[in-house]
Amino acid sequence: MATAPRYEPFEHTADIGIHIFGGDLVELFSNAAFALYDCMVATEGIGLREQRDIALNAENVEDLLHNWLNEHLYLFSASSLILPHIVVHAVSPTTIQATAHGELYDPGKNRLKTEIKAVTYHQFSVAQTSDTWSAKVIFDV
């Protein structure tokens, strides 16, 4: 049986749209952060030299995911950190505590893909079925 994808891009004229998948909120949020970095740089071979603790709250799971993605975008943009390896300590629809592990961006080593300008609210959604979670996000590039 094939492994379920962590995320999948979908058609969007100007930017990058992705569907993110997870068996539970831990997986959804881990895969979401991974997807953001993977859209920007090649994440194969990223080690564990850097880490950042992240603690966020929000009124609902959509806002929480939006804040989560923005946090990672800020870490990449302001500090050149690529942190695709996520350890979630606790998560609920309104709160997350996690540690993100990875490396500092190295132009000699890390292959750039596309710079993301923003995590938009366009068609932004988080959905839960009986045994899976999924999210839809469009990045402005």
Place this chain on the structure above:
Amino acid sequence: MNGIRLNRLTDYLYEIPMTGAMRVPGRIYASAKLMESQKADESLQQVANVATLPGIVKYSMAMPDFHWGYGFPIGGVAAFDVDDGIISPGGVGYDINCGVRLMRTGLVLDDVRENLREITRAIYRDVPAGVGSSGAIEKLTSEDFRALIATGARWAVERGYGAADNLSAIEDEGCMAGADPDAVGHRAFERGIKQIGTLGSGNHFLEIQVIDEVFLPDIAERFGLRKGGIAVAIHSGSRGFGHQICEDHLTVMVKAAKRYGIDLVDRQLACAPTQSAEGQRYLVAMACAANFAWVNRQVMMHLTERAIARAMKASTAALDMRLIYDVCHNIAKFEEHIVDGVKRRVCVHRKGATRAFGPGHPLIHERYRESGQPVLVPGDMGRSSYLCLGTQKAMEETFGSACHGAGRRHSRKHMLKEMAGRNLFREMENRGVIVMAQGAPSVAEEMPEAYKDVSDVVDVMQSAGIARKLIRLRPIACVKG
């Protein structure tokens, strides 16, 4: 077509009649060919959605390069009454003051043909892309940065980036008044201080171009533009600084809209009354981002001039590089316009649209007052770009606005699939363009096939009388982030 009713008014103008919650009709400048290519996406619905916002004046408009955006369509123009209208960050865009500047030089194609690769490499090396790299200005302190975002291009000129006479060739002379660094959050500061003087990626570029057609020879001659002449164009915006400011204020505006009783048919139309505290705070932060972008383009212009001179083993004076004009295409401006015979002050939102003031307008420098404001319309990296001029008809019909570029045709996903396995750098060279880019996928996504033909877009503007073509330019080298 998404259930949106469209009336064709002329060969180049369509109207969405006022229905439902729309306060004004929608007006779209497009040819039948361009309209046909819009069937697949939501952009027409977005034009109708913008028309529901309070205080909108006359029409919710779209220029011929319009396509699907966030809340507002890209290519959207909407003016709101300053007293009872709204201000919307989505009507400006994440990349505040993304814009273009065009410099002419005294060089011709033969001067650069032999060492074009070295020249391109010098620019590629000297102008930081900014993705994971540091900014172009060393030892920039927080105080410097605060001054920079408050004063814009003048800050750069005072530090030796370019010359004082550049300012009269920049919209708003490169500084939006009222910029308040205190309205900017610390994350925006952190991102901005790292990225000043950097190009960015995606559809940003730095191009060497050759003028390959002149439509209005007398005016072109006055501007120092001749067929065969080499020009340089820079397309870039406010980088992570502007993006963060937009994000920070969108969050505020979503809550504010609810509090002010503004019904949003789309969350991304989040807005607040222009005269509210939230509206004013966004405006003064937006001005900081606009100023950042002008400093950015000023610094990159200076670095480019030096790189070209060095690669050609010449002095910068020998290049005779001169700034023609610098325009914004993601911005909100307070302007006076005649509406139904009465002078009114409005806040014009241009998102993926360019100011195109007509002849005689007091806000354009006397150098351009007779001809009309220069309007830069970049195309894709394989085909043409245009320099146009604003017209009186633009003042009458579109709040002095015109298109900003080509508009995308295919998604990035589609392009990555189509271009897989192809040597894109070689293909572009076979088409006569040397391309250097930090990220190869960004080249795939930006291949000419991804875009509509900008000539179709500009022809609509010309036929509708909104802008007139001055020169056409062809890229010969393109640097991307």
